[in-house]
């Protein structure tokens with residue numbers, strides 16, 4: 001027998017945010033000494049002047065845990081109150097245990113469960129949308145969403161096409177139910193397109209090309225990128241989806257207005 005009841009959807013809000021960056025800074029001028037690039041080229045194309053680099057032995061869970069400690073302090077709550085931890089990362093400390101579990105242990109969130117979410121550049125947004133569902137359905141009251149990466153662990157510092165772009169750091173937000181009438185996450189629209197995988201990928205280390213002397217020698221454990229295609233796809237994709245979600249919200253706003261306006265009055269906002 002199945003038992004059904006009406007599902008009350010709650011709105012999710014971000015109640016605290018924090019970040020952590022490793023101390024070491026690598027400026028464009030420093031990179032200029034080792035690869036054929038220039039401060040002017042990097043700033044003009046990307047706006048980047050420096051990036052942070054994790055210390056030896058400092059892993060993704062370390063950066064994430066520091067960000068979370070700050071966040072808990074800001075919100076004034078204890079780690080034991082956290083229900084769920086989601087870590088968006090492509091540079092987990094190791095395949096398993098998940099970085100979320102390592103963070104859980106480091107911060108002492110004994111009641112929480114957690115998992116990693118692999119969405120590369122979109123990882124934090126995917127994790128945010130996923131975490132918000134657990135609040136919206138009433139399953140959890142406090143969800144930690146973290147975006148953390150030690151990208152320098154998979155960057156070839158001899159490849160000027162990628163080494164100027166990536167750095168290390170962690171950001172964390174706490175999701176909680178919004179009170180009635182409060183502002184919260186209204187909606188999300190997510191897409192992915194696997195056909196573009198050849199433009200930004202790390203070929204080895206997984207089940208297709210397990211680590212071997214050959215994969216290391218062929219630099220297959222580094223990020224490979226066709227920057228031009230990624231740029232084209234990302235700009236077009238972001239613009240299209242931004243217009244799409246605005247349109248979607250415009251429709252639902254109009255529906256709401258029509259339902260709640262007194263008879264005879266119409267609104268054209």
Ligand SMILES: CC(C)(COP(=O)(O)OP(=O)(O)OC[C@H]1O[C@@H](n2cnc3c(N)ncnc32)[C@H](O)[C@@H]1OP(=O)(O)O)[C@@H](O)C(=O)NCCC(=O)NCCS
Pocket residue numbers: 036037038041042045046121160161164165200226227228229230231234
């Ligand atoms: C990487 C990026 C800044 C490169 O800018 P671009 O104007 O497209 O540059 P191109 O790749 O066309 O390269 C132009 C020239 O600069 C050279 N170049 C590439 N990297 C360079 C660097 N770091 N320094 C100097 N020259 C460089 C190229 O070799 C090329 O030379 P060529 O014309 O002699 O072949 C841009 O493509 C980009 O932002 N891509 C998206 C990257 C991204 O966001 N990735 C992750 C997000 S999901």
